[in-house]
Amino acid sequence: MTSRAPAAPSTRQRIVEQADRLFYERGFENTAFADIAGALGISRGNFYYHFKTKDEILAAVIAHRRVQTQAMLDAWAQAAHTPADRLQCFAQMMVDNREAIQRFGCPVGTLCAELAKLDHPAQADAGMVFGQFRQWLRVQFVALGRSHDADTLAMHLLARSQGIASLANAFRDETFIHREVAQLTAWILAIADGGPGLGAAAR
Structure with a gap:
């Protein structure tokens, strides 16, 4: 039996993925329809067939990010055997994405901050990606026996x-990322060994 090649992404999905990238790199307000269409090499008519307004694209990008975030959390849960290992996956994410973080910051944080400045109604929806992380991290700490905090x-x-x-992002300092993540890793391991909690993470 021959395996099928994965289906090519639809035009709509390509628009969402390109908008996601441009919103991250340029910002939501500074990204126009023409920027997204031009990056994809599609006509404006084809673009408008899928999205009539920029807010529709933003909603699709936020939904895409939530799906991608959940897939990443599920992958960590499967790959790491202990809650401490899973928490370290979260910390390691900053090292794995260090080049993008130095150039553009955190994709979730920067979008939430921009939408807050614009007083955009989608701000709460964008912040729900943080909610996904919060809930997942909480579950890991509960599994470490820290249900009370x-x-x-x-x-x-x-x-x-x-x-x-x-x-x-401000200092473009990769060494800083590695040092801070190493401290977070040590803090996580201390928590797993019954450490007190927040004090070690502040050092």
Whole structure:
């Protein structure tokens, strides 16, 4: 039996993926329909067949990011055998994406910040990607026996990651990313060994 080649992405999916990239690299407000259509080499008519407004594209991009985030979280859960290992996958994400983070910051954080400045109604939807991370991290801390402060620890880890991404973007300092992620890894392992919690992560 011969295996089938994966189906090529639809035009709509290609538009969403290209818009996702451009929103991240240029910002939502600074990306026009023409930029997305031009990057794909499609006509404006073909573009408008799938999306009539920029807000429709934004909603599709946010939905795409939520699907991609969930797929990543599921992959970490399958690949890592312990909650501490899964938490380290989250921290390692900043090292794995260090080049993009230094150039553009965190894709979730930058979009949420931009939409907040615009007072855009999609701000809450964009922030739900953070909600996915928060819930997943909380589950891992509960599995480590920290049910009493799992959400606090999850939010702290999210906050640290955002701070790292923001400063790495500001200073374009790869060494900083590696050092901070190493400290987060040590903190996670200390938590897994019964450590006290937030104090070690602040050092």
